Amino acid sequence: MATVVELISYPVKGCAGVPAAEAELTPAGLAHDRTFLVVGPGGVFRSQRTDPRLAVIRPEVGADGTHLTLHAPDRDPFRLDVDLGTGSPARSEVEMFGTPYRAVDQGDGVAGWLSGALGAESRLVRVPPEHGRVTDGLTPGTSGFADSSAVHVLSLASFDDLNHRIAAAGRAPVPMERFRPNVVVGGWDTPQTEDRARRVTVGGGALGFTKLAVRCAVTLVDQRTGGKAGPEPLRTLAAYRRVPEGGVAFGSKFSVLATGKVSVGDAFEVTEWGTD
Incomplete structure (x- = not known):
C-alpha cells in the first residue's frame, strides 16, 4: 500500500x-505553501535559479498565518507580524514568469533583512485574500x-x-x-x-x-x-x-x-x- x-x-x-x-x-x-514571495526591483520574483542563497533562509510560520519568522546563517532572526491584506486595499504589482499578480507588501523592516541576507535589493510580499489564480x-x-x-x-x-x-x-x-x-x-x-x-x-x-x-x-x-x-x-x-x-x-x-x-x-x- x-x-x-x-x-x-x-x-x-x-x-x-x-x-x-x-x-x-x-x-x-498544504497550508501556507508558497504564500510568500521574495521580489526584486520592479516586483520581479526571486528564485533559486538566479538567487540560490534563498535556500538557506528558513521560515517559520504560525499555524494561523499571522506570524512569520525568518532565519539565516550569521543573522539575527526576523519576526514579522504578517499583513494579511484584509484591512487595506493597498496592493503591490509583482511578476512571476512574466505573469502579473497583485500582492500584499510586508513592509520595509523585512525588506531590509532580506536585502542583507541575499546581498540584493529585495522585498517580501504575500498572496492577497482575493488571490484567484487558476x-x-x-x-x-x-x-x-x-x-x-x-x-x-x-x-x-x-x-x-x-x-x-x-x-x-x-x-x-x-x-x-x-x-x-x-x-x-x-x-x-x-x-x-x-x-x-x-x-x-x-x-x-x-x-x-x-x-x-x-x-x-x-x-x-x-x-x-x-x-x-x-x-x-x-x-x-x-x-x-x-x-x-x-x-x-x-x-x-x-x-x-x-x-x-x-x-x-x-x-x-x-x-x-x-x-x-
Whole structure:
C-alpha cells in the first residue's frame, strides 16, 4: 500500500522547506505553501535559479498565518507580524514568469533583512485574500506562488531509481530536498508510478493530476549551503526523462479536489489511473 512518508511546505517561495507530521490540505495546497514571495526591483520574483542563497533562509510560520519568522546563517532572526491584506486595499504589482499578480507588501523592516541576507535589493510580499489564480493542466486548480499546480508529489521509487542510476555512473547521489516535493510517497515498487495517477485520496483530502513536473536548475542547488552543486541530477535525468515540450520531468503536479487534514502515514490511494 502506498503511504505518505513526508510532508513539506515552503511558506516563502524559494526558501527552505518546513517538514511536518500533519498539515491541512487547502485549495492552494498544504497550508501556507508558497504564500510568500521574495521580489526584486520592479516586483520581479526571486528564485533559486538566479538567487540560490534563498535556500538557506528558513521560515517559520504560525499555524494561523499571522506570524512569520525568518532565519539565516550569521543573522539575527526576523519576526514579522504578517499583513494579511484584509484591512487595506493597498496592493503591490509583482511578476512571476512574466505573469502579473497583485500582492500584499510586508513592509520595509523585512525588506531590509532580506536585502542583507541575499546581498540584493529585495522585498517580501504575500498572496492577497482575493488571490484567484487558476492553474493549468489536466485538472485545473489554484495555488499561491507555486510555479504552477498546488501539490508536487514524488515517490521514493522514482527517487531511489534516479540515485541508483547516478551511482552507477560513479557520481554522488543527490538528496530528496533538491526536488522540493510537498508529498513524498512510499510503498510503490515501480518508478514514475506518480505519473500515471489521475485521482488520489489522501487523508481527508483528494488530488487530481495536472502534469509532469519539469525540472530546472533549482535541482542543481545545494539546499543546505545555497551554492551551485551541479551537474546532477539533470545530467542523469536527461538520459531517460526527456519530455516532448523540452527539458526533463521528475515527479508530478496535482490540484486539490477536496480539502482536509493529511498526515504522514496516511494511505495514498489512487482511485483513477491514466493509461500513459
